[in-house]
Amino acid sequence: MSRRETEDPRSDQQLIAAANAGDEDAFEALYERYRDWVINLALRFTDDRHLALDVMQDVFMYLAGRFPGFELTAQLKTFLYPAVRHTALALRRKHHRSSTAFSLSASVCVFASPPSEDLAPLADAMRSLPAAQREIIILRFADDLSLEEIARAVEIPLGTAKSRLHHALRALRADERLKKYFDR
Amino acid sequence: MADEHDRQGDDLPELGRALRRLYQPSADVPADTDAAIRAALRLGFAESRRKRLVFARRLAPFAAVAAAAAVVLLAIWLATLGPPSAPPQPAVARTDPADLDQNGTVDILDAFHLARHLEAGEAIDAALDLNRDGAIDSLDVDRIALRAVSLTPGAG
Numbered sequence: 316m317s318r319r320e321t322e323d324p325r326s327d328q329q330l331i332a333a334a335n336a337g338d339e340d341a342f343e344a345l346y347e348r349y350r351d352w353v354i355n356l357a358l359r360f361t362d363d364r365h366l367a368l369d370v371m372q373d374v375f376m377y378l379a380g381r382f383p384g385f386e387l388t389a390q391l392k393t394f395l396y397p398a399v400r401h402t403a404l405a406l407r408r409k410h411h412r413s414s415t416a417f418s419l420s421a422s423v424c425v426f427a428s429p430p431s432e433d434l435a436p437l438a439d440a441m442r443s444l445p446a447a448q449r450e451i452i453i454l455r456f457a458d459d460l461s462l463e464e465i466a467r468a469v470e471i472p473l474g475t476a477k478s479r480l481h482h483a484l485r486a487l488r489a490d491e492r493l494k495k496y497f498d499r
Numbered sequence: 500m501a502d503e504h505d506r507q508g509d510d511l512p513e514l515g516r517a518l519r520r521l522y523q524p525s526a527d528v529p530a531d532t533d534a535a536i537r538a539a540l541r542l543g544f545a546e547s548r549r550k551r552l553v554f555a556r557r558l559a560p561f562a563a564v565a566a567a568a569a570v571v572l573l574a575i576w577l578a579t580l581g582p583p584s585a586p587p588q589p590a591v592a593r594t595d596p597a598d599l600d601q602n603g604t605v606d607i608l609d610a611f612h613l614a615r616h617l618e619a620g621e622a623i624d625a626a627l628d629l630n631r632d633g634a635i636d637s638l639d640v641d642r643i644a645l646r647a648v649s650l651t652p653g654a655g
Contacts, residue, residue, distance in 0.1 A: 334544075339541055342540070342544050346536075351528075372536050375540050381547075382547055402615070404619075434521050456511075457521070458522075462507050484511075496511060496514035496517060
C-alpha cells in the first residue's frame with residue numbers, strides 16, 4: 316500500500332483494460348497517475364484542502380465503481396473533469412448552505428500556490444476573466460486538453476468552447492502587462 | 500473569424516508555460532491519508548467487481564427472456580397495425596431523456612449526473628421521471644444505472 320517510486324509504463328488504455336480484467340494494481344496506477352491532477356482540480360473548485368481530499372476520494376471511488384466494463388473513448392481527464400466538477404460543487408454547496416449563495420464564478424480561480432511575482436499580472440488577468448472563459452483557458456493551457464476534449468469535459472457544444480477560448484485570448488491579449496506572452 | 504475561432508492557442512507557448520506554472524499541481528496528499536484512500540479504493544474496486552459480476556450473472560437469464568418477450572410483443576403489435584391512413588411522416592430525431600450528457604449512450608455517468616442534480620436540488624426535466632411514479636428521485640437514478648449495466652440495450 317505504500318507509494319510507488321516509479322510510474323507504471325502502461326498507457327491509460329492498457330491500465331483500463333487490465334483493471335477491467337480485475338487487476339487492482341492497474342487501477343491503483345491510474346489513481347497514482349491522476350491523483351495530483353484531481354486534487355488540484357478539486358482545490359480550484361472548493362478552495363478547501365479537506366474538501367478537495369473528500370472530492371478526490373469520491374471521484375476515484377466513483378471510477379472504481381465503473382469497473383469492470385469501463386470504456387474510455389477520450390482522455391481520462393475528460394471523464395474525470397465533470398465528475399470532479401459536479402462532486403466538488405455539490406460538496407461545496409453543502410458546506411456553504413448556511414452562508415451566502417455562491418456560483419461557479421467564485422470558483423476556478425484558485426491557484427495551486429500563491430503566484431510568484433512574475434506571474435502576478437497573469438494571475439490578476441485570469442481573475443478578471445468571466446469564470447466560463449477562465450475555465451476554458453485553464454483546461455486548454457494548464458491541463459493540455461484539445462478544444463474537442465474541453466467541450467466534452469465541460470459538457471458544452473464545441474462551438475461554445477471555441478468562442479469562449481477566442482474571447483478569453485482576446486481579453487488577455489488586450490492586457491498590456493501580458494504582451495510578452497503573445498509576442499512572436 | 501472562423502479560422503481564428505478554430506485556433507487552439509498552439510502558437511502561444513509562453514502563455515502555456517506560464518499558465519502551467521500558475522495552475523500546476525502542488526497539493527501533496529499526506530502519506531497516511533494516501534494510504535487510507537488506496538485501501539478504500541482497493542476495497543471499492545473489489546466490491547464493484549464482485550457486484551457487477553454477480554449482477555450480470557443474475558440478469559443474464561432475465562435479459563434473454565425480456566428480449567424474447569420484446570420480439571413477441573413487437574410481432575403482435577405489427578400484426579395489429581392496419582394499412583397506413585396517411586403518408587408516413589419524416590422521422591424526428593428524439594433524444595433519450597436518460598442520456599443526460601447527450602453522448603449517445605445511456606451509461607452510469609448519466610445516473611451520476613441525475614444523482615448530482617437531485618442532491619443539488621436543481622430543476623430537473625419532468626421527462627426524467629422514468630418510472631412514472633410522479634416523482635424524480637433515487638428510483639429514477641437506479642433505473643438509469645440498471646440500463647447502464649443491462650445486457651439488453653434499452654432495458655430498464
